[in-house]
Amino acid sequence: MKNKHIFGPVPSRRLGYSLGIDLVKRKYCSYDCIYCEVGKTTNKIIDRIDFGNDKIIVEELKTFLNDYTGRIDCITFTGSGEPTLNVKMGSILNEVKKITKLPVTLLTNGSLFFREDIRNESINFDIVIPSLDSVIEETFMRVNKPHRDLNLSEIIKGLIKFSNDYKGKIYLEILLVKGFNDSDGDLLNLRKIVEKMRVDKIQINTVVRPPAYKEAKPIDENDKQRIKNILGDLVELDLVFSQNNIVQSNSGKKEVTELLKRRPCTFEQISISLGIDGEKLKIILDELQKEMKDKLKVDKFDGEFYYKVVGNE
Template sequence: MDYKYLFGPVPSRRLGISLGIDLVTPKICSYNCIYCECGKTTCLTVNRKEFVPAEIVIKELDDFLSKNPKIDYITFAGSGEPTLNSGIGKIAVFLKEKYPQYKTALLTNGSLLGDNDVLNDCKDIDLVVPSLDAALEKSFFKIDRPHHSLKIDAIIDGIAKFRTNFSGKMWLEIFLVPGINDKEEEIEALNRAILKINPDKVQVNILDRPGTVDWIRRPDDDELKNFASKILHSNVEITGKPADRDTIASFSGDIKQKILETIKRRPCTPDDLSKILGLHQNEINKYLGYLVENNEIVESAEERGIFYKVKQKN
Protein backbone atom coordinates (compact mmCIF):
# COMPACT_ATOMS: atom_id res chain seq x y z
CA MET A 1 0.00 0.00 0.00
CA ASP A 2 1.29 3.45 -0.89
CA TYR A 3 0.95 5.89 1.98
CA LYS A 4 -0.14 9.41 1.16
CA TYR A 5 -0.56 10.80 4.68
CA LEU A 6 1.99 8.79 6.68
CA PHE A 7 5.72 9.47 6.63
CA GLY A 8 8.68 7.71 8.17
CA PRO A 9 9.30 6.22 10.60
CA VAL A 10 11.98 8.85 11.11
CA PRO A 11 14.48 9.41 13.94
CA SER A 12 13.25 12.36 15.99
CA ARG A 13 15.35 14.44 18.36
CA ARG A 14 12.59 14.36 20.96
CA LEU A 15 10.46 11.30 20.30
CA GLY A 16 12.85 8.55 19.27
CA ILE A 17 11.52 6.62 16.28
CA SER A 18 8.41 8.44 15.09
CA LEU A 19 5.77 7.57 12.51
CA GLY A 20 4.38 10.87 11.26
CA ILE A 21 0.79 11.63 10.30
CA ASP A 22 0.26 14.68 8.10
CA LEU A 23 -3.30 16.00 8.49
CA VAL A 24 -3.09 19.11 6.31
CA THR A 25 -1.79 19.80 2.83
CA PRO A 26 1.23 22.10 2.42
CA LYS A 27 1.22 24.71 3.73
CA ILE A 28 -1.92 25.23 5.82
CA CYS A 29 -1.32 26.71 9.26
CA SER A 30 -2.48 29.32 11.76
CA TYR A 31 1.12 30.63 11.98
CA ASN A 32 3.76 31.59 9.42
CA CYS A 33 6.80 31.06 11.65
CA ILE A 34 10.12 32.54 10.60
CA TYR A 35 11.93 29.31 11.46
CA CYS A 36 9.64 26.73 9.84
CA GLU A 37 11.56 24.12 7.86
CA CYS A 38 8.40 23.36 5.84
CA GLY A 39 8.53 26.79 4.23
CA LYS A 40 6.16 29.75 4.10
CA THR A 41 2.49 29.35 4.97
CA THR A 42 0.35 29.65 1.86
CA CYS A 43 -3.02 29.30 3.61
CA LEU A 44 -3.08 31.21 6.91
CA THR A 45 -6.27 30.16 8.69
CA VAL A 46 -7.89 29.29 12.02
CA ASN A 47 -10.91 27.56 10.47
CA ARG A 48 -11.03 23.84 11.19
CA LYS A 49 -12.21 21.31 8.62
CA GLU A 50 -11.25 17.84 7.42
CA PHE A 51 -8.43 18.95 5.13
CA VAL A 52 -7.29 15.33 4.88
CA PRO A 53 -9.95 12.57 5.05
CA ALA A 54 -9.79 10.84 8.43
CA GLU A 55 -11.09 7.54 7.05
CA ILE A 56 -8.26 7.31 4.52
CA VAL A 57 -5.68 8.11 7.21
CA ILE A 58 -7.19 5.38 9.39
CA LYS A 59 -6.91 2.84 6.54
CA GLU A 60 -3.26 3.75 6.01
CA LEU A 61 -2.53 3.45 9.74
CA ASP A 62 -4.31 0.11 9.97
CA ASP A 63 -2.28 -1.26 7.09
CA PHE A 64 1.04 0.02 8.47
CA LEU A 65 0.52 -0.87 12.13
CA SER A 66 -0.81 -4.36 11.38
CA LYS A 67 2.81 -5.25 10.53
CA ASN A 68 3.87 -4.52 14.16
CA PRO A 69 6.58 -1.95 13.38
CA LYS A 70 9.06 -0.92 16.07
CA ILE A 71 8.28 2.73 16.76
CA ASP A 72 8.30 4.94 19.85
CA TYR A 73 5.52 7.36 18.88
CA ILE A 74 2.84 7.90 16.29
CA THR A 75 3.02 11.65 15.83
CA PHE A 76 0.49 14.13 14.53
CA ALA A 77 2.81 16.57 12.73
CA GLY A 78 3.66 17.41 9.14
CA SER A 79 3.10 20.28 6.74
CA GLY A 80 1.12 22.63 8.98
CA GLU A 81 -1.00 22.79 12.14
CA PRO A 82 -2.52 19.32 12.84
CA THR A 83 -5.35 20.59 15.08
CA LEU A 84 -6.82 22.45 12.11
CA ASN A 85 -8.04 19.07 10.88
CA SER A 86 -11.43 18.42 12.45
CA GLY A 87 -10.97 14.67 11.97
CA ILE A 88 -8.01 14.36 14.33
CA GLY A 89 -10.26 13.06 17.11
CA LYS A 90 -11.52 10.12 15.01
CA ILE A 91 -7.95 9.08 14.28
CA ALA A 92 -6.84 9.42 17.91
CA VAL A 93 -9.76 7.26 19.09
CA PHE A 94 -9.00 4.62 16.43
CA LEU A 95 -5.36 4.40 17.56
CA LYS A 96 -6.30 4.22 21.24
CA GLU A 97 -8.87 1.48 20.69
CA LYS A 98 -7.15 -0.74 18.10
CA TYR A 99 -3.44 -0.10 18.72
CA PRO A 100 -3.14 0.88 22.41
CA GLN A 101 0.42 -0.50 22.52
CA TYR A 102 1.64 2.54 20.58
CA LYS A 103 2.03 5.95 22.20
CA THR A 104 0.71 9.00 20.37
CA ALA A 105 2.06 12.54 20.28
CA LEU A 106 0.83 15.86 18.95
CA LEU A 107 3.25 18.56 17.82
CA THR A 108 1.21 21.77 17.76
CA ASN A 109 1.73 25.51 17.77
CA GLY A 110 -0.85 25.62 20.56
CA SER A 111 -2.99 28.30 18.95
CA LEU A 112 -6.22 26.25 19.00
CA LEU A 113 -5.82 24.29 22.23
CA GLY A 114 -8.27 26.57 24.06
CA ASP A 115 -11.08 25.47 21.73
CA ASN A 116 -13.40 22.99 23.45
CA ASP A 117 -13.70 20.86 20.31
CA VAL A 118 -9.91 20.62 20.04
CA LEU A 119 -9.66 19.63 23.70
CA ASN A 120 -12.23 16.89 23.16
CA ASP A 121 -10.54 15.70 19.96
CA CYS A 122 -7.10 15.48 21.58
CA LYS A 123 -7.98 14.06 24.99
CA ASP A 124 -6.90 10.53 23.97
CA ILE A 125 -3.40 11.58 22.84
CA ASP A 126 -0.59 10.56 25.21
CA LEU A 127 1.77 13.51 24.74
CA VAL A 128 1.04 17.04 23.57
CA VAL A 129 3.94 19.36 22.69
CA PRO A 130 2.72 22.92 22.15
CA SER A 131 5.10 25.71 21.21
CA LEU A 132 5.29 29.04 23.00
CA ASP A 133 8.02 31.14 21.43
CA ALA A 134 7.01 34.41 23.04
CA ALA A 135 4.64 35.65 25.73
CA LEU A 136 4.56 39.30 24.64
CA GLU A 137 2.46 40.38 21.67
CA LYS A 138 5.17 42.23 19.72
CA SER A 139 7.67 39.37 19.76
CA PHE A 140 4.91 36.81 19.18
CA PHE A 141 3.96 38.54 15.94
CA LYS A 142 7.59 38.90 14.88
CA ILE A 143 8.50 35.23 15.40
CA ASP A 144 5.28 33.33 14.70
CA ARG A 145 3.49 35.77 12.34
CA PRO A 146 0.05 34.39 13.29
CA HIS A 147 -3.41 34.75 11.80
CA HIS A 148 -4.71 38.25 12.60
CA SER A 149 -7.39 36.90 14.95
CA LEU A 150 -4.88 35.30 17.34
CA LYS A 151 -3.67 37.06 20.49
CA ILE A 152 -0.90 35.71 22.67
CA ASP A 153 -2.64 36.17 26.04
CA ALA A 154 -5.65 34.18 24.80
CA ILE A 155 -3.34 31.46 23.44
CA ILE A 156 -1.52 31.16 26.78
CA ASP A 157 -4.87 30.94 28.58
CA GLY A 158 -5.98 28.31 26.07
CA ILE A 159 -2.89 26.13 26.58
CA ALA A 160 -3.34 26.43 30.37
CA LYS A 161 -7.01 25.44 30.05
CA PHE A 162 -6.06 22.45 27.92
CA ARG A 163 -3.39 21.42 30.44
CA THR A 164 -5.89 21.53 33.32
CA ASN A 165 -8.33 19.27 31.48
CA PHE A 166 -5.79 16.91 29.91
CA SER A 167 -4.63 13.71 31.61
CA GLY A 168 -1.62 13.04 29.37
CA LYS A 169 1.85 14.57 29.37
CA MET A 170 2.65 18.06 28.12
CA TRP A 171 6.07 19.33 27.05
CA LEU A 172 6.18 23.05 26.27
CA GLU A 173 8.58 24.02 23.49
CA ILE A 174 10.29 27.41 23.19
CA PHE A 175 12.17 28.20 20.00
CA LEU A 176 15.05 30.53 20.87
CA VAL A 177 15.53 33.44 18.48
CA PRO A 178 18.55 35.52 19.56
CA GLY A 179 17.77 39.22 19.77
CA ILE A 180 14.01 38.74 20.11
CA ASN A 181 12.81 36.39 22.83
CA ASP A 182 16.00 36.25 24.91
CA LYS A 183 15.66 39.72 26.44
CA GLU A 184 14.96 39.98 30.17
CA GLU A 185 11.38 41.22 29.79
CA GLU A 186 10.69 38.44 27.29
CA ILE A 187 12.05 35.75 29.61
CA GLU A 188 10.06 37.15 32.55
CA ALA A 189 6.87 36.99 30.48
CA LEU A 190 7.66 33.44 29.36
CA ASN A 191 8.22 32.40 32.97
CA ARG A 192 4.85 33.82 33.98
CA ALA A 193 3.23 31.83 31.17
CA ILE A 194 5.09 28.65 32.14
CA LEU A 195 3.87 29.03 35.72
CA LYS A 196 0.29 29.37 34.48
CA ILE A 197 0.51 26.43 32.07
CA ASN A 198 2.47 24.10 34.39
CA PRO A 199 3.86 21.70 31.76
CA ASP A 200 5.71 18.51 32.66
CA LYS A 201 8.79 19.72 30.81
CA VAL A 202 10.09 22.80 29.00
CA GLN A 203 12.16 22.19 25.89
CA VAL A 204 14.37 24.88 24.36
CA ASN A 205 14.74 24.36 20.62
CA ILE A 206 17.03 26.07 18.13
CA LEU A 207 17.44 26.49 14.39
CA ASP A 208 18.41 23.19 12.78
CA ARG A 209 18.06 24.11 9.10
CA PRO A 210 17.35 27.44 7.37
CA GLY A 211 13.97 29.01 8.13
CA THR A 212 11.75 31.19 5.98
CA VAL A 213 13.70 34.43 6.58
CA ASP A 214 17.40 34.98 6.01
CA TRP A 215 18.10 37.08 9.13
CA ILE A 216 17.36 34.44 11.73
CA ARG A 217 20.46 32.79 13.16
CA ARG A 218 21.32 29.85 15.37
CA PRO A 219 22.36 30.86 18.92
CA ASP A 220 25.83 29.92 20.08
CA ASP A 221 26.30 27.55 23.02
CA ASP A 222 26.70 30.35 25.59
CA GLU A 223 23.51 32.10 24.45
CA LEU A 224 21.62 28.81 24.55
CA LYS A 225 22.82 27.81 28.02
CA ASN A 226 22.24 31.31 29.40
CA PHE A 227 18.66 31.37 28.09
CA ALA A 228 17.86 27.90 29.41
CA SER A 229 19.29 28.77 32.84
CA LYS A 230 16.77 31.60 33.17
CA ILE A 231 13.71 29.46 32.48
CA LEU A 232 11.99 28.84 35.81
CA HIS A 233 10.95 25.21 35.70
CA SER A 234 12.25 22.10 37.42
CA ASN A 235 12.64 20.22 34.13
CA VAL A 236 14.25 22.30 31.37
CA GLU A 237 15.78 20.45 28.44
CA ILE A 238 17.90 21.80 25.61
CA THR A 239 16.85 19.85 22.54
CA GLY A 240 20.03 18.24 21.24
CA LYS A 241 21.04 16.36 18.16
CA PRO A 242 19.55 12.94 17.50
CA ALA A 243 21.40 9.76 18.24
CA ASP A 244 23.64 8.47 15.46
CA ARG A 245 21.09 7.64 12.79
CA ASP A 246 23.31 5.00 11.22
CA THR A 247 22.46 2.81 14.21
CA ILE A 248 18.70 3.27 13.80
CA ALA A 249 16.88 0.73 11.65
CA SER A 250 14.34 3.23 10.32
CA PHE A 251 17.06 5.46 8.92
CA SER A 252 17.56 4.19 5.40
CA GLY A 253 20.98 4.24 3.80
CA ASP A 254 19.23 3.78 0.45
CA ILE A 255 17.29 7.02 0.85
CA LYS A 256 20.41 8.85 1.97
CA GLN A 257 22.24 7.60 -1.11
CA LYS A 258 19.36 8.56 -3.40
CA ILE A 259 19.45 12.11 -2.02
CA LEU A 260 23.21 12.32 -2.58
CA GLU A 261 22.93 10.95 -6.11
CA THR A 262 20.14 13.39 -6.95
CA ILE A 263 21.91 16.53 -5.73
CA LYS A 264 25.16 15.44 -7.36
CA ARG A 265 23.37 15.98 -10.67
CA ARG A 266 21.95 19.35 -9.66
CA PRO A 267 21.30 21.31 -6.43
CA CYS A 268 17.78 20.80 -5.07
CA THR A 269 15.44 22.31 -2.50
CA PRO A 270 13.70 20.00 0.02
CA ASP A 271 10.53 20.40 -2.03
CA ASP A 272 12.38 19.35 -5.20
CA LEU A 273 13.73 16.25 -3.45
CA SER A 274 10.31 15.41 -2.03
CA LYS A 275 8.76 15.44 -5.50
CA ILE A 276 11.64 13.59 -7.18
CA LEU A 277 11.93 10.83 -4.56
CA GLY A 278 8.25 10.61 -3.62
CA LEU A 279 8.92 11.17 0.09
CA HIS A 280 7.27 13.54 2.56
CA GLN A 281 9.23 16.77 3.03
CA ASN A 282 9.49 16.20 6.79
CA GLU A 283 11.20 12.88 6.10
CA ILE A 284 13.50 14.52 3.54
CA ASN A 285 14.42 17.17 6.14
CA LYS A 286 15.59 14.51 8.61
CA TYR A 287 18.05 13.12 6.07
CA LEU A 288 19.21 16.58 5.00
CA GLY A 289 19.89 17.44 8.65
CA TYR A 290 21.98 14.29 9.03
CA LEU A 291 23.96 14.98 5.84
CA VAL A 292 24.63 18.60 6.82
CA GLU A 293 25.74 17.55 10.31
CA ASN A 294 28.17 15.09 8.75
CA ASN A 295 29.56 17.65 6.26
CA GLU A 296 28.45 15.63 3.24
CA ILE A 297 26.26 18.40 1.81
CA VAL A 298 26.02 22.19 2.12
CA GLU A 299 23.16 24.69 2.10
CA SER A 300 22.89 27.70 -0.17
CA ALA A 301 20.22 30.42 0.03
CA GLU A 302 18.85 31.24 -3.42
CA GLU A 303 15.87 33.22 -4.70
CA ARG A 304 13.65 30.10 -4.88
CA GLY A 305 14.65 28.88 -1.42
CA ILE A 306 17.38 26.85 0.30
CA PHE A 307 19.28 24.58 -2.08
CA TYR A 308 21.38 21.59 -1.08
CA LYS A 309 24.45 20.42 -2.96
CA VAL A 310 27.21 17.92 -2.38
CA LYS A 311 30.19 19.34 -0.54
CA GLN A 312 33.25 19.55 -2.73
CA LYS A 313 36.29 17.68 -1.46
CA ASN A 314 39.56 19.56 -1.29
Protein backbone atom coordinates in the same frame (compact mmCIF):
# COMPACT_ATOMS: atom_id res chain seq x y z
CA MET B 1 -0.86 1.54 -1.42
CA LYS B 2 1.58 4.49 -1.50
CA ASN B 3 1.73 6.24 1.87
CA LYS B 4 0.92 9.90 1.48
CA HIS B 5 0.24 10.70 5.10
CA ILE B 6 2.51 8.34 7.05
CA PHE B 7 6.25 8.91 7.38
CA GLY B 8 9.09 7.41 9.38
CA PRO B 9 9.54 5.91 11.86
CA VAL B 10 12.09 8.60 12.67
CA PRO B 11 14.37 8.07 15.70
CA SER B 12 13.87 10.95 18.14
CA ARG B 13 15.48 11.59 21.49
CA ARG B 14 12.19 12.54 23.11
CA LEU B 15 9.86 9.99 21.59
CA GLY B 16 12.01 7.05 20.51
CA TYR B 17 11.03 5.72 17.05
CA SER B 18 8.17 7.97 16.07
CA LEU B 19 5.85 7.20 13.16
CA GLY B 20 4.51 10.50 11.82
CA ILE B 21 1.02 11.15 10.48
CA ASP B 22 0.63 14.21 8.30
CA LEU B 23 -2.83 15.57 9.14
CA VAL B 24 -2.99 18.70 7.00
CA LYS B 25 -1.95 19.70 3.53
CA ARG B 26 1.07 21.87 2.86
CA LYS B 27 0.80 24.54 4.02
CA TYR B 28 -2.26 25.19 6.14
CA CYS B 29 -1.37 26.88 9.41
CA SER B 30 -2.63 29.51 11.84
CA TYR B 31 0.92 30.92 12.00
CA ASP B 32 3.60 31.79 9.47
CA CYS B 33 6.65 31.42 11.74
CA ILE B 34 9.81 33.02 10.43
CA TYR B 35 11.75 29.88 11.33
CA CYS B 36 9.33 27.37 9.79
CA GLU B 37 11.18 24.58 8.03
CA VAL B 38 8.15 23.60 5.93
CA GLY B 39 8.19 26.98 4.15
CA LYS B 40 5.96 30.08 4.10
CA THR B 41 2.30 29.59 5.01
CA THR B 42 0.17 29.70 1.89
CA ASN B 43 -3.17 29.12 3.64
CA LYS B 44 -3.27 31.02 6.93
CA ILE B 45 -6.52 29.92 8.59
CA ILE B 46 -8.01 29.44 12.04
CA ASP B 47 -11.24 27.70 11.05
CA ARG B 48 -10.92 23.94 11.07
CA ILE B 49 -11.54 22.22 7.79
CA ASP B 50 -12.21 18.73 6.50
CA PHE B 51 -9.24 17.71 4.38
CA GLY B 52 -11.15 14.60 3.33
CA ASN B 53 -8.22 12.41 4.39
CA ASP B 54 -9.50 10.76 7.59
CA LYS B 55 -10.38 7.36 6.09
CA ILE B 56 -7.26 7.31 3.89
CA ILE B 57 -5.02 8.05 6.91
CA VAL B 58 -6.51 5.19 8.91
CA GLU B 59 -6.21 2.77 5.97
CA GLU B 60 -2.60 3.82 5.32
CA LEU B 61 -1.77 3.32 8.99
CA LYS B 62 -3.43 -0.12 9.13
CA THR B 63 -1.48 -1.27 6.07
CA PHE B 64 1.76 0.19 7.36
CA LEU B 65 1.44 -1.44 10.79
CA ASN B 66 0.55 -4.80 9.18
CA ASP B 67 3.58 -4.76 6.89
CA TYR B 68 6.23 -3.07 9.02
CA THR B 69 8.41 -5.28 11.20
CA GLY B 70 10.79 -2.64 12.62
CA ARG B 71 10.60 -0.73 15.87
CA ILE B 72 7.92 1.93 16.50
CA ASP B 73 7.63 3.59 19.92
CA CYS B 74 4.87 6.06 19.22
CA ILE B 75 2.60 7.60 16.60
CA THR B 76 2.84 11.37 16.19
CA PHE B 77 0.13 13.62 14.72
CA THR B 78 1.92 16.44 12.99
CA GLY B 79 1.79 17.82 9.52
CA SER B 80 2.97 20.19 6.89
CA GLY B 81 1.15 22.80 8.95
CA GLU B 82 -0.99 22.81 12.11
CA PRO B 83 -2.66 19.42 12.77
CA THR B 84 -5.47 20.74 14.99
CA LEU B 85 -6.88 22.52 11.90
CA ASN B 86 -8.06 19.13 10.66
CA VAL B 87 -11.66 18.98 11.89
CA LYS B 88 -11.46 15.18 11.88
CA MET B 89 -8.44 15.08 14.24
CA GLY B 90 -10.51 13.67 17.14
CA SER B 91 -12.17 10.95 15.08
CA ILE B 92 -8.86 9.99 13.41
CA LEU B 93 -7.34 9.66 16.90
CA ASN B 94 -10.24 7.41 18.00
CA GLU B 95 -9.71 5.16 14.98
CA VAL B 96 -5.93 5.07 15.53
CA LYS B 97 -6.51 4.02 19.15
CA LYS B 98 -8.68 1.13 17.90
CA ILE B 99 -5.92 -0.28 15.73
CA THR B 100 -2.86 0.19 17.93
CA LYS B 101 -1.90 0.33 21.59
CA LEU B 102 1.09 2.57 20.79
CA PRO B 103 1.08 5.96 22.56
CA VAL B 104 -0.08 8.81 20.33
CA THR B 105 1.56 12.26 20.46
CA LEU B 106 0.20 15.61 19.25
CA LEU B 107 2.70 18.20 17.98
CA THR B 108 0.88 21.53 17.84
CA ASN B 109 1.54 25.25 17.85
CA GLY B 110 -1.08 25.47 20.62
CA SER B 111 -2.72 28.54 19.07
CA LEU B 112 -6.19 27.01 19.01
CA PHE B 113 -6.42 25.68 22.57
CA PHE B 114 -8.72 28.59 23.35
CA ARG B 115 -11.33 26.43 21.51
CA GLU B 116 -13.14 23.95 23.73
CA ASP B 117 -13.54 21.35 20.95
CA ILE B 118 -9.79 21.27 20.31
CA ARG B 119 -8.98 21.04 24.05
CA ASN B 120 -11.46 18.18 24.43
CA GLU B 121 -10.00 16.24 21.51
CA SER B 122 -6.40 16.89 22.53
CA ILE B 123 -7.00 15.53 26.01
CA ASN B 124 -7.15 12.02 24.52
CA PHE B 125 -3.53 12.06 23.31
CA ASP B 126 -0.89 10.36 25.45
CA ILE B 127 1.66 13.15 24.95
CA VAL B 128 1.05 16.74 23.83
CA ILE B 129 3.89 18.97 22.65
CA PRO B 130 2.59 22.53 22.27
CA SER B 131 4.81 25.47 21.42
CA LEU B 132 4.94 28.98 22.85
CA ASP B 133 7.74 31.21 21.58
CA SER B 134 6.84 34.52 23.16
CA VAL B 135 4.24 36.05 25.46
CA ILE B 136 5.05 39.61 24.38
CA GLU B 137 2.66 40.83 21.69
CA GLU B 138 5.23 42.56 19.50
CA THR B 139 7.66 39.64 19.58
CA PHE B 140 4.87 37.14 19.01
CA MET B 141 3.79 39.06 15.89
CA ARG B 142 7.35 39.15 14.54
CA VAL B 143 8.24 35.54 15.24
CA ASN B 144 4.98 33.69 14.62
CA LYS B 145 3.15 36.04 12.20
CA PRO B 146 -0.23 34.80 13.47
CA HIS B 147 -3.59 34.87 11.67
CA ARG B 148 -5.05 38.35 12.13
CA ASP B 149 -7.96 37.07 14.25
CA LEU B 150 -5.74 35.35 16.80
CA ASN B 151 -5.33 37.00 20.16
CA LEU B 152 -2.20 36.28 22.21
CA SER B 153 -3.86 36.57 25.62
CA GLU B 154 -6.60 34.11 24.51
CA ILE B 155 -3.91 31.72 23.24
CA ILE B 156 -2.07 31.90 26.57
CA LYS B 157 -5.31 31.38 28.54
CA GLY B 158 -6.10 28.34 26.37
CA LEU B 159 -2.66 26.84 26.94
CA ILE B 160 -2.85 27.39 30.70
CA LYS B 161 -6.34 25.85 30.86
CA PHE B 162 -5.43 22.87 28.69
CA SER B 163 -2.22 22.11 30.55
CA ASN B 164 -4.00 22.09 33.90
CA ASP B 165 -6.95 19.95 32.72
CA TYR B 166 -4.86 17.44 30.80
CA LYS B 167 -3.57 14.35 32.58
CA GLY B 168 -0.98 13.13 30.04
CA LYS B 169 2.57 14.30 29.50
CA ILE B 170 3.19 17.84 28.21
CA TYR B 171 6.50 18.96 26.77
CA LEU B 172 6.46 22.69 26.06
CA GLU B 173 8.55 23.66 23.07
CA ILE B 174 10.11 27.13 22.88
CA LEU B 175 11.96 28.02 19.71
CA LEU B 176 14.41 30.90 20.13
CA VAL B 177 15.47 33.08 17.21
CA LYS B 178 18.56 35.26 17.63
CA GLY B 179 17.61 38.90 18.21
CA PHE B 180 13.86 38.19 18.10
CA ASN B 181 12.66 36.34 21.20
CA ASP B 182 15.85 35.41 23.05
CA SER B 183 16.35 38.42 25.36
CA ASP B 184 16.27 38.10 29.14
CA GLY B 185 13.04 40.13 29.10
CA ASP B 186 11.38 37.70 26.68
CA LEU B 187 12.45 34.71 28.74
CA LEU B 188 11.44 36.24 32.09
CA ASN B 189 7.97 37.00 30.74
CA LEU B 190 7.68 33.47 29.36
CA ARG B 191 8.69 32.16 32.75
CA LYS B 192 5.74 33.94 34.41
CA ILE B 193 3.32 32.13 32.08
CA VAL B 194 5.02 28.74 32.35
CA GLU B 195 4.67 29.03 36.14
CA LYS B 196 0.89 28.97 35.62
CA MET B 197 1.00 25.90 33.37
CA ARG B 198 1.42 22.25 34.25
CA VAL B 199 4.37 21.18 32.14
CA ASP B 200 6.54 18.04 32.45
CA LYS B 201 9.44 19.39 30.47
CA ILE B 202 10.51 22.47 28.53
CA GLN B 203 12.36 21.92 25.33
CA ILE B 204 14.39 24.82 23.95
CA ASN B 205 15.07 24.67 20.24
CA THR B 206 16.56 27.06 17.77
CA VAL B 207 16.76 27.44 14.00
CA VAL B 208 18.60 24.36 12.75
CA ARG B 209 17.21 24.03 9.21
CA PRO B 210 16.73 26.56 6.41
CA PRO B 211 13.91 28.82 7.65
CA ALA B 212 10.92 30.24 5.75
CA TYR B 213 12.35 33.77 6.25
CA LYS B 214 16.07 34.34 5.94
CA GLU B 215 16.26 36.76 8.88
CA ALA B 216 15.66 33.85 11.28
CA LYS B 217 19.06 32.95 12.75
CA PRO B 218 19.94 30.46 15.49
CA ILE B 219 20.99 31.33 19.01
CA ASP B 220 24.28 29.73 19.98
CA GLU B 221 25.90 27.54 22.59
CA ASN B 222 26.91 30.64 24.62
CA ASP B 223 23.22 31.38 25.28
CA LYS B 224 22.62 28.05 26.99
CA GLN B 225 23.75 29.02 30.49
CA ARG B 226 21.74 32.26 30.40
CA ILE B 227 18.59 30.32 29.42
CA LYS B 228 19.25 27.74 32.14
CA ASN B 229 19.63 30.52 34.70
CA ILE B 230 16.21 31.96 33.80
CA LEU B 231 14.13 28.82 33.19
CA GLY B 232 16.21 25.97 34.58
CA ASP B 233 14.66 25.70 38.04
CA LEU B 234 11.03 25.45 36.83
CA VAL B 235 10.94 21.97 35.33
CA GLU B 236 13.30 19.69 33.44
CA LEU B 237 14.92 21.77 30.70
CA ASP B 238 16.08 20.19 27.49
CA LEU B 239 18.27 22.35 25.27
CA VAL B 240 18.35 20.59 21.91
CA PHE B 241 20.32 22.67 19.45
CA SER B 242 21.32 19.70 17.38
CA GLN B 243 20.39 16.08 17.41
CA ASN B 244 22.80 13.48 18.63
CA ASN B 245 23.34 9.73 18.96
CA ILE B 246 22.91 7.88 15.71
CA VAL B 247 20.63 4.89 16.14
CA GLN B 248 21.30 2.46 13.29
CA SER B 249 18.33 1.45 11.14
CA ASN B 250 17.58 -0.20 7.81
CA SER B 251 16.51 3.06 6.16
CA GLY B 252 17.43 3.46 2.51
CA LYS B 253 16.72 5.60 -0.55
CA LYS B 254 12.94 5.58 -0.04
CA GLU B 255 13.16 6.88 3.55
CA VAL B 256 15.77 9.51 2.63
CA THR B 257 13.56 10.76 -0.23
CA GLU B 258 10.47 10.90 2.02
CA LEU B 259 12.39 12.83 4.70
CA LEU B 260 13.83 15.35 2.22
CA LYS B 261 10.42 15.92 0.65
CA ARG B 262 9.16 17.02 4.04
CA ARG B 263 12.06 19.14 5.25
CA PRO B 264 15.55 20.16 4.17
CA CYS B 265 18.30 18.39 6.15
CA THR B 266 22.08 18.43 6.36
CA PHE B 267 24.03 15.24 5.79
CA GLU B 268 24.38 14.88 9.56
CA GLN B 269 20.67 15.45 10.20
CA ILE B 270 19.68 12.78 7.65
CA SER B 271 22.17 10.41 9.21
CA ILE B 272 20.86 11.00 12.74
CA SER B 273 17.15 11.18 11.84
CA LEU B 274 17.16 7.97 9.87
CA GLY B 275 19.95 6.09 11.64
CA ILE B 276 22.15 5.69 8.56
CA ASP B 277 25.93 5.77 8.95
CA GLY B 278 27.96 8.28 6.93
CA GLU B 279 29.41 5.82 4.43
CA LYS B 280 26.06 4.28 3.53
CA LEU B 281 24.37 7.69 3.37
CA LYS B 282 26.98 8.98 0.96
CA ILE B 283 26.24 6.08 -1.41
CA ILE B 284 22.48 6.65 -1.07
CA LEU B 285 22.79 10.39 -1.83
CA ASP B 286 25.09 9.74 -4.80
CA GLU B 287 22.57 7.30 -6.24
CA LEU B 288 19.64 9.63 -5.59
CA GLN B 289 21.51 12.50 -7.23
CA LYS B 290 21.92 10.39 -10.39
CA GLU B 291 18.33 9.16 -10.37
CA MET B 292 16.55 12.38 -9.42
CA LYS B 293 18.90 14.88 -11.05
CA ASP B 294 17.65 18.44 -10.38
CA LYS B 295 14.84 17.28 -8.06
CA LEU B 296 17.44 16.69 -5.35
CA LYS B 297 18.69 20.16 -4.48
CA VAL B 298 21.40 21.41 -2.13
CA ASP B 299 21.07 24.85 -0.49
CA LYS B 300 23.51 26.66 1.80
CA PHE B 301 22.23 28.09 5.11
CA ASP B 302 24.31 29.37 8.03
CA GLY B 303 27.44 27.75 6.63
CA GLU B 304 25.81 24.30 6.23
CA PHE B 305 24.60 22.44 3.14
CA TYR B 306 20.99 21.27 3.15
CA TYR B 307 19.55 18.59 0.89
CA LYS B 308 15.91 18.77 -0.18
CA VAL B 309 13.65 17.05 -2.69
CA VAL B 310 11.36 19.24 -4.75
CA GLY B 311 8.34 18.24 -6.84
CA ASN B 312 7.20 14.62 -7.24
CA GLU B 313 9.97 12.17 -7.77
